[in-house]
Each structure stands twice: as structure tokens, then as C-alpha cells.
Amino acid sequence: MATIGNNFDYTSLNTKKTANRTEAEKQQDTFMKLLVKQLQTQDPMNPMDNAQTTSQMAQINTVTGIGKLNETMNQMQSLYAGTQVMQAAGLIGKEVLTPGNGFRFDGTTKADLRVSIPEGASDVMLSVFNKDGTEVAKIPANSSQPGLAQLEWDGKKADGSVLPAGDYTVAAKGQKDGKEIALDTVTWQVAKSVEFGSSGVGVYLANGGKTGFGDVIQIRSASGSTNA
Template sequence: MTDINGTSTDALATYRTQTSNASSTQGSDELGQDQFMELLVAQLTNQNPLDPQENGDFIAELAQFSSVEGIDKLNTSVESMMSDYKSSQALQASSLVGRQVVVKQDTAYWSGEGNVAAMVDVPEGATNVMLSITNSAGALVGEIPMTKAVPGENGILWDGKDNEGNVLPAGAYKFKATGVVDEKAKTFEVYGSAKVNSVTLAGGDMMLNVAGVGKVPMSDIREIFE
């Protein structure tokens, strides 16, 4: 008769080893609850009668098995939740195609009609706030005084015209916001807008392909327009 002692460690160790090995093979090879119980019963049947299994050890082993099994189920549930989250995020991102979004970059794309939205983050105590607009060649084509700017994020619309009221050609334009804080000239953070052409999944992250700007993480969106 085989002498098998230390049941509380042997059965659980075997379960963990076979479960780990099965993770790289088909799910049908995994040691489940039924197989574990069969192994446990076999060990109890063949244990040394002079040194039998203690009740406390037996209970502890069952508790450890339940804990390991619970962690496996939790991991499966989390993976399922992540998959559902990504699917929901992809659906949400696809609804942005064709819409204007304000993102964390200083470049905006003027389509030739309508308005271009921008956002300026104005600090406390700022005065003489001005939004300057330059074309792709770096030439200044327009300036918009932000006389009503308040501390925080300030939305502003540009109609695509220069300082003389002439409509500018379609293309990418760069925004720059400046002002005075504590009697010193400062440059403020600007968020430009453009149309979303498509959405891609890169490295598990949703990326928006923004006209005239390129790929922008979905997390960088500050505002969405119809």
C-alpha cells in the first residue's frame, strides 16, 4: 500500500501544477473541481493509518482549493468585462466619425466653410488675451482678441477669415494664445478642433484619425460638436 502523507499540501500542489500546465493547452485538459475531489479522496483512502489526515488540515485544503478556484473565476470575469468594455468603447468611438472634436493640440483644420472651434486655458489674473492664427507656412493670418476671457477653459469660434475679412483657403492652421500674467507675457495652452475621419484600434487604445492633424488618443478629446 502506498504511503501518502501531507494531503493538505499534496492535493493542492498537484491541482496548481496541472492547472498551470493546462493554461497553455486546451481547456478540457484542465484539472477541475471533480478531478481535484477524486485526487483528494484517493489520497485520503491511501493515507498512512498511523498518521491520518487531521480534520483541520482537510478543511484548510478545501478552503485553499476554493480560494484558487475563486481567483480563476475572477480572472475570467475580469477578462470578459474588459472585452465588453473595449467593444463599448469601439462603438462609442465609431459614432464620432464625421463630427468635430476639440483635442489637445494647437492645430485645427479649416474645411472652407462653417466655423472652427478652439479652446484656450486661461490662468487666473490673465489680461490682454489674444488668439493668433498662422497658416502652414507660419505666416500670421488672423488675430482674435479674447476680451471676455475668464480663468479656466474658454471656447472660441473662428470663421476662417483673416483680419481683413477675406475667406482663407481650406487647410491646417495653427492657434497660439498669449496674454499678460503678473506683468509678464505668457503663452497659454490651446486646444484646436477638426473633423474625425475614422477610428482605429492601436495597441489596445482607441485612436481618432483627425483631419489635418493625424492620430489622436480618444482620451484627449475635450469637447464634441454636432
């Protein structure tokens, strides 16, 4: 998903623009005034060197051009940020796949869970916990290939009994270089609201968590049909 830098200040989108001149324009004004003054007061028998004057004018024009280019880029960034605001607002009410460990089981549909497997890891195991922190299920990864591995949980305990609908969390572990390591997990959560602040776009999730707009991997409707 396309995104701009997270350091964009979205609070500036509604800031009233002023007609103040840029530093480059001020420098150009000062330079031209000095140049005119020099031409007016120069010694007719020893005039200014044309090559030096031309070089100075070229330098000030370069500075002015860079200043205008920066201004244009800032305007483009603001326009793109405005577009991203509309995109982010469209997440509200949908499920988003983001880094995290919380998810909701509806009591019937298999939960779609992901584990990030690093190079060289093996014996990857995903554990599911209920809201009290009790481990209720273990799911082994069928592959240790590096990347984002997809696992499903049918909502059942080891004895085959089905657990009730509700909020659950996951944790993953694996082996690497003879040591047990914790692995990152990715889960689906409903996006409840979005925030446009000085640090970028934040997405607030149904479980109380928050993620960055740029961290959203996939989007789907609450019914489960994929829209991303």
C-alpha cells in the first residue's frame, strides 16, 4: 500500500497558508539590490567584471530554483497526504491485517493467523491464549520457510472441544542456532478509528491497540471477504 513518510505532520493540512516570501526570494531581492547599487556606484574607468557578475547571478538563480522546487514538493506532499486521509478513513469498520497478537474468534469461522519466520528458524509453534492468559491451543507451522507463514485455528482445544467466541491472543516461538526465540505475529483486527497527527496516520483497533497506517498489510470487510 502506497504511503508517505511517517514523519509528515497531518495537523498542518488545515493550517492557514501565508503569503510570506521564501528565504531564497529574500536572498534574491537582497542580491539584486546590491548589484544595482554596485552598478550605480562603480568606477566607469574600472567597471565590474562581466564574468563574475554573470556567475553570481547564476548562483542566486540556482538557489531560487531549489527553493521553488522544495516548495513544489511540499505542496505535492500535502496533496498526497490529503488523499491518504481519505484512504485511511475508509478503513473504519473493516478488518485490517497488522503486526500484533490480538484477534477475535467469532465461534464458527477459522481464525486466520500469521507468523513471521526469520531465516534459519525451525520448529515454529503458535500458542493461543484466552482473555485470562491461559493457553488453550497450540498450532505447529507446517513449514519453516522464511517469510510470513499463514496458520489457521478452528477454535478447538486439544481435546476437540470448541471454545466460545471472544477475544484471544497469540504468541509464537521457534528454534534458531540451538536457542528458543520469540517470533513476531500478525493478526486481523477491526479498525475502529483513525488519527491524523504530527507523527503520521494512526489506526486504532477494536482490541484497544494502535498501529501505523503504513503497517497495514491487508484489508477485508467485516464479513471476511478480501478487499485489498
